[in-house]
Amino acid sequence: MASAIFEIDARDGKARAGVLRLAHGEVRTPAFVPLASNASVRGLAAAEVAVLGFEMVLGNTFHLFIEPGHAYVAEMGGLHDFMGWRRPIITDSGGFQVFSMGHGSVAEEIKRRRGAGKSRILSIEEEGVAFRSYADGSERFMGPETSMQVQSSLGSDIALAFDECTPFHADRDYTRRSMERTNRWLDRCTAWHAEHGPHGQVVFAIVQGGVYEDLRAKSSAYAAQAPVDGVAIGGSLGQEKEQMREVVEWSLRGLPHERPRHLLGIGDVDDILHAVAAGVDLFDCATPTRLARHGTALVPDPERRWRLDLKKAPRARGSREPIAERCPCPACREHTRGYLHYLARRSELSAARLITLHNLTFMAALMRGLREAIARGTLDAYRTRVMEGKAP
Amino acid sequence: MASAIFEIDARDGKARAGVLRLAHGEVRTPAFVPLASNASVRGLAAAEVAVLGFEMVLGNTFHLFIEPGHAYVAEMGGLHDFMGWRRPIITDSGGFQVFSMGHGSVAEEIKRRRGAGKSRILSIEEEGVAFRSYADGSERFMGPETSMQVQSSLGSDIALAFDECTPFHADRDYTRRSMERTNRWLDRCTAWHAEHGPHGQVVFAIVQGGVYEDLRAKSSAYAAQAPVDGVAIGGSLGQEKEQMREVVEWSLRGLPHERPRHLLGIGDVDDILHAVAAGVDLFDCATPTRLARHGTALVPDPERRWRLDLKKAPRARGSREPIAERCPCPACREHTRGYLHYLARRSELSAARLITLHNLTFMAALMRGLREAIARGTLDAYRTRVMEGKAP
Numbered sequence: 001m002a003s004a005i006f007e008i009d010a011r012d013g014k015a016r017a018g019v020l021r022l023a024h025g026e027v028r029t030p031a032f033v034p035l036a037s038n039a040s041v042r043g044l045a046a047a048e049v050a051v052l053g054f055e056m057v058l059g060n061t062f063h064l065f066i067e068p069g070h071a072y073v074a075e076m077g078g079l080h081d082f083m084g085w086r087r088p089i090i091t092d093s094g095g096f097q098v099f100s101m102g103h104g105s106v107a108e109e110i111k112r113r114r115g116a117g118k119s120r121i122l123s124i125e126e127e128g129v130a131f132r133s134y135a136d137g138s139e140r141f142m143g144p145e146t147s148m149q150v151q152s153s154l155g156s157d158i159a160l161a162f163d164e165c166t167p168f169h170a171d172r173d174y175t176r177r178s179m180e181r182t183n184r185w186l187d188r189c190t191a192w193h194a195e196h197g198p199h200g201q202v203v204f205a206i207v208q209g210g211v212y213e214d215l216r217a218k219s220s221a222y223a224a225q226a227p228v229d230g231v232a233i234g235g236s237l238g239q240e241k242e243q244m245r246e247v248v249e250w251s252l253r254g255l256p257h258e259r260p261r262h263l264l265g266i267g268d269v270d271d272i273l274h275a276v277a278a279g280v281d282l283f284d285c286a287t288p289t290r291l292a293r294h295g296t297a298l299v300p301d302p303e304r305r306w307r308l309d310l311k312k313a314p315r316a317r318g319s320r321e322p323i324a325e326r327c328p329c330p331a332c333r334e335h336t337r338g339y340l341h342y343l344a345r346r347s348e349l350s351a352a353r354l355i356t357l358h359n360l361t362f363m364a365a366l367m368r369g370l371r372e373a374i375a376r377g378t379l380d381a382y383r384t385r386v387m388e389g390k391a392p
Numbered sequence: 393m394a395s396a397i398f399e400i401d402a403r404d405g406k407a408r409a410g411v412l413r414l415a416h417g418e419v420r421t422p423a424f425v426p427l428a429s430n431a432s433v434r435g436l437a438a439a440e441v442a443v444l445g446f447e448m449v450l451g452n453t454f455h456l457f458i459e460p461g462h463a464y465v466a467e468m469g470g471l472h473d474f475m476g477w478r479r480p481i482i483t484d485s486g487g488f489q490v491f492s493m494g495h496g497s498v499a500e501e502i503k504r505r506r507g508a509g510k511s512r513i514l515s516i517e518e519e520g521v522a523f524r525s526y527a528d529g530s531e532r533f534m535g536p537e538t539s540m541q542v543q544s545s546l547g548s549d550i551a552l553a554f555d556e557c558t559p560f561h562a563d564r565d566y567t568r569r570s571m572e573r574t575n576r577w578l579d580r581c582t583a584w585h586a587e588h589g590p591h592g593q594v595v596f597a598i599v600q601g602g603v604y605e606d607l608r609a610k611s612s613a614y615a616a617q618a619p620v621d622g623v624a625i626g627g628s629l630g631q632e633k634e635q636m637r638e639v640v641e642w643s644l645r646g647l648p649h650e651r652p653r654h655l656l657g658i659g660d661v662d663d664i665l666h667a668v669a670a671g672v673d674l675f676d677c678a679t680p681t682r683l684a685r686h687g688t689a690l691v692p693d694p695e696r697r698w699r700l701d702l703k704k705a706p707r708a709r710g711s712r713e714p715i716a717e718r719c720p721c722p723a724c725r726e727h728t729r730g731y732l733h734y735l736a737r738r739s740e741l742s743a744a745r746l747i748t749l750h751n752l753t754f755m756a757a758l759m760r761g762l763r764e765a766i767a768r769g770t771l772d773a774y775r776t777r778v779m780e781g782k783a784p
Binding site: 038039040041042043044045046047067068072075076077082083084293318320330334335336338339342343345346348349350352353354 | 432434475712
């Protein structure tokens, strides 16, 4: 069955390069989707994100539900108008944030900024999840219908079905029962969406099943038969990169080839290279932008996990070199490591912004390189070059 | 005696419009000089500041002396290269920050970010000031030669002579003795600079004398006879706007007309209108950019002191209007008050940046309006229009 929204233009092994056609425009894949969790890619204007070469951003259903509330965003014309971003938006399901409260792995950003210690899950039931809001301590509820309702009000191009994001430490039995409930929630999401979903919004299912091969297979099979336009791979992918790659492969195995696949929350360079080769089309991850805000730049240096900590002295203090030679970003064109070192150590706004511009330029180049390599049938050579420390 | 660096093109009453010709380019006056205290206009790229229409920024001698140190900046090619700003830079003398430690009015920004409670003056003597650094608690010293040495290493276009910034609560006798010492320090500054000052850097004297007419007159007279290329008006200007305006007029009275005059630390719209009419050419002030970082936009609203607090609900929450109609800044072109309200309440980086762009756009328009009005001989009408709430 051909996809209504996805066209694959080229294949190289299991990898694919294609184009997603969404209500607010096209997204060439493989693509990295920067986070605009709270309706902005932190420190950048929406227009700048587009100029960097990104065609879609990710809005955070849970955060926008809590603040300013989806009704407010709807009243302001929907998330696109609200944040001044005219291209496609994918919204997550809210499941990751809702469940991270209860499972003890609260998303770092919340923890740091909001004292999420005060947020907690009150109950997880078939109907959904009751929790206490980090904003005002009030009791709130989110279930599959709430999640779809919120994403409908936000008006995203892609809505993700509500899922329980089971943590790594959950045992097989809990993971199985949770995955089965996520499947039932998927049905409720697609049912709600069929009746109430806004025109042009499509739904992606989420594959769960933890680190268990048979559960991932079952979850993928369930997603494969669902009336959705794409599939995201979520949940615990294991603690080691080896295991994560295995889990991604298990999850992909049962999925229909013609539908787009989104790997949630993964953004390390080597992981993206591997996942693209395995057949993943879309990625989102806080890492490139969060690292930037903390003074770390992405550089072609596999031995240091592609990271250059500009706050640390050895390769930054006193250096009149740019972060990366030949990088076209404003940080590299206009400034030295020695200057960014000083700004980053002072936590200056300008440091966060400049390094964010750099890191997203790096990610955009990586994804462009992957798309071109797939089109040319040279993906293996491209992966090898990047893994050897060539600029993407 | 004609000025070597300043040409007055038009006069309207006591107001003047002209051009400063400095080592790194021209500055049309009257001009507002944005603060780049720590080698960046917070959140903006240097190129953006130029695009907004500003031709000079102010670097902070005291902060750069403490961190990263003037030797470091010199090693990085001087302040222009360091921060990627190719146009003129004025550096303050360091006096304001040094003395605010001891006089109990520590600059707000330091207090908030650095716990400057730990910084304190150890002694004020003829030679200079010993103090404990807020950065590492070490004992540091700054006197007239140090200040000039630091500004020489920074390589600014305009260096300010080292002065004691006497506070409002200082009595007449202290203010007089302090002003006389500042005069002696001025001689030491010009002597040091004549021998060691970098090519192309000019020196401005600073008028002190608190709120005492005769002391201001004496200080102006001393500055007037000094071998300097311009004069800045500093120190306590009083607690009320009325008194401030009087002090500015006393300070200006004895100054040679042909030299440029800089009013330090003043940036409210009505104060600028008044001071320009009184004959001031240059302004710097933290307010437009600091307000922006705290969510307050500048708008043509004299009754509210030209301030719109976007964090507060009434005129922002739910509003689909821009901050100001017809404002060409990115915040107004792309975004609503309702969006900025949400970002500002969350203290998002993007809020600080967007509102900074707006506020500096506002200041640039005000100064352009003043220059044009002086050139046309319509300054009174322009002041009246702005005071009635017309957009600058």
